[in-house]
Amino acid sequence: MRILHVLDHSLPLHSGYTFRTASILREQGKLGWKTFHLTSPRQSGSSQAEEDAEGLHFFRTPPPTGVLGDLPLLRPWLEMRLTEQRLLGLAKTLKPDLLHAHSPVLNAIPTLRAGRRLGIPVVYEIRAFWEDAAVDHGTTREGSPRYRATRALETWALKRVDHVFTICEGLRRDIIARGISPNKMTVIPNAVDIESFQLSGEPDAALKKQLGLDGATVIGFVGSFYAYEGLDLLVDALPRLLAARPELRLLLVGGGPQEANLKAQARRLGVAERVVFAGRVPHREVSRYYDLIDLLAYPRHSMRLTELVTPLKPLEAMAQGRVFIASDVGGHQELIRDGETGRLFAAGNVAALTAAIGDMLDHQSDWPTMRLAGRRFVEEVRNWRQSVARYEAPYSRLRAQ
Structure with a gap:
């Protein structure tokens, strides 16, 4: 054919x-x-x-x-x-x-x-x-x-x-x-192509130090900074999260139309020193940055695009055995089994996002089971x-x- x-x-x-x-x-x-x-x-x-x-x-x-x-x-x-x-x-x-x-x-x-x-x-x-x-x-x-x-x-x-x-x-x-x-x-x-993804590895100590993440618990996102990705919600949530966990850092890897707005927002909220903008990195280097992240976040806003369309990123996270939280837009609900392969929170709700991150960090003993469930889902289904x-x-x- x-x-x-x-x-x-x-x-x-x-x-x-x-x-x-x-x-x-x-x-x-x-x-x-x-x-x-x-x-x-x-x-x-x-x-x-x-x-x-x-x-x-x-x-x-x-x-x-x-x-x-x-x-x-x-x-x-x-x-x-x-x-x-x-x-x-x-x-x-x-x-x-x-x-x-x-x-x-x-x-x-x-x-x-x-x-x-x-x-x-x-x-x-x-x-x-x-x-x-x-x-x-x-x-x-x-x-x-x-x-x-x-x-x-x-x-x-x-x-x-x-x-x-x-x-x-x-x-x-x-x-x-x-x-x-x-x-x-x-x-x-x-x-996903399972053979293209390796399970998450140990953080690169030199890169961690270079980015100022030594001793930090890292919440992260890797991708393009479009408005619908909801990264503004992550920055909004950061002051509340820091009040309970001052060791937290937000690592944003990539770039896009919202980068300047996100940097200005972080300055306005007084958390600019706690947000690391790593910039765009070569594709072959991306896994090194993923390995620095303790908890991935996909806080997409609710709109027609995100309600209708399923993204690749949560599937790629599952293939790498990573844990993540995601908003409950339709595209995510079609991929993610809440509490089993990932954690969903109410889209557009900063309090719900903050609570979801806090709860995940409080229950890290559940992470190995979640990692295995996600990997099994992409191996057998997606x-x-x-x-x-x-x-x-x-x-x-x-x-x-």
């Missing part, structure tokens, strides 16, 4: 999107399928027509150029046109059995147009809705004309593709509510071998038509 994937962006960029993509492609390769990979003009930092990254080969689509490419209203249209042109050329050469577009809709529309012209079945995989991500980034608001227009485009595409894939039950319910038949849809759950196997039935049916 030959599948041509159309992606927003890919490795060597690092994000939940690119890690999920890489895992899917590698697992499909293990099944004996031949996969090809095209990224949209939104892939940044690459000027090559083709590129190898971490063992995978990617075809690139050039970004729009000239004055028109700088116009916000025209740029998405130009990006779709360029993606379609690049896809048509590749498909004629590579002769795929299927075209597999991954969200956002800027990929689905050109893939549909190319598929119809060439007579190739088209599937569309929804990982999150573009309009909801735009709300969090502050570029639109829920219910705005732009939001409604984007939502309408997504629904238009969903109704016209040959099959729909999505990553979780929350998104599945939303798609069904748009009038899409459940028989036309398959959930490919987020998962692994990429099981998730990717779900592509086979719809792929085979469409290929036979």
